Amino acid sequence: MADLFDRDTPVPDTAPRPLADRLRPRDLDTVIGQEQVLGKDAPLRVMLEAGALGSLILWGPPGVGKTTIARLLADETDLHFVQISAIFTGVPELRKVFEAARLRRQSGRGTLLFVDEIHRFNKAQQDGFLPHMEDGTIVLVGATTENPSFELNAALLSRAQVLVLDRLDLADLERLAQRAEKELGRALPLDGPAREALLEMADGDGRALLNLVEQVMAWTVAGKLDTDALTTRLMRRAAQYDKSGDTHYNLISALHKSVRGSDPDAALYWLARMLDAGEDPRFLARRITRMAVEDIGLADPQAQAVCLQGWQTYERLGSPEGELALAQAVVYLALAPKSNATYVAYKASRKAAKKTGSLMPPKHILNAPTGLMKDQGYGAGYAYDHDAEDGFSGQDYFPEAMGRDSYYAPVERGFERELKKRLDYFTRLRKDRG
Incomplete structure (x- = not known):
């Protein structure tokens, strides 16, 4: 009897299917991008050629092929493919999955268990995979958009190889768009700049691009649309951003290091990226002030005052006017002389204080x-x-x-x-x- 979480039952060819599903690669050679894991001598190729596929964690942003790669790995190794999502699966369902995999193994066939959003499982649930990975009942392939170092147990990470998947660049997206045009039998009704704008709207997400292509192809237009006509008809996709997730920390790190590196233009870019994505300006005001005391210090005592004044100005004006005060503080910090001497001295004094105890x-x-x-x-x-x-x-x-x-x-x-x-x-x- 087929278990509840097996590969979906095939649908008739005449049934309507989204473009993203119709263009799903049939083998690893047709996957667009991800040469760092799929290319010659890359980790997955080496595993497959050696006939020794181990458990994996696929870490990358949405729409870069994590699910597709997992399905194709099962096909390449003749493993039974089972897909679950950590969002909808509890302990009772996991037990059924493991039991079905155990019975399947006794019949001589292995199971590739693909777990989407694996970081959403708690510690106990993650620990539940370990014995089944160790005895060969399952080959685990987990997918996550979050940093595994922070979100997954050390025990699980020690039994799986982490592979990093990159967001698709414009060249990858263009290849995907051409593949979509071939499937649909006609070209996108866009001029050159509008076509590039469409690719940029996808923000490195292949699935998002195919959804956008499907929308554009459904329009009845005469001639080719320019960028203004495209953006009027099509809302720009919001940039991927989670205020409590990995992208949040990546962007604040980029802002901080741009300030430390005395680059006001890059610092303003990262500030704008965070504000446009919905970051709390008060969080940014606090972090900007921290930059003043950590990286500038007494090399420019006025820097801290500029940050506090910018913070206070934002509190009085609110958004969006007050955000200019934060931008002004960022520019001042980027161009200020840098010193972490007080920061280093404070850490050294704390270390000495702990070492000497109660002298x-x-x-x-x-x-x-x-x-x-x-x-x-x-x-x-x-x-x-x-x-x-x-x-x-x-x-x-x-x-x-x-x-x-x-x-x-x-x-x-x-x-x-x-x-x-x-x-x-x-x-x-x-x-x-x-």
């Missing part, structure tokens, strides 16, 4: 409000700096058992150049005065 301050800098404390030497020998020459006593303020340490090393950039002069001056005085 007491030296007695000469302790207050002595009682006679007993004075008898214990508290405050004895303290030099009041305002009474010293140059307002500097040169005393040691570290714990006696620890000795003097050094953390802050200002750079020769921006205002920190002046701070370095001051630090060197006090270092010389401290040495001269013992």
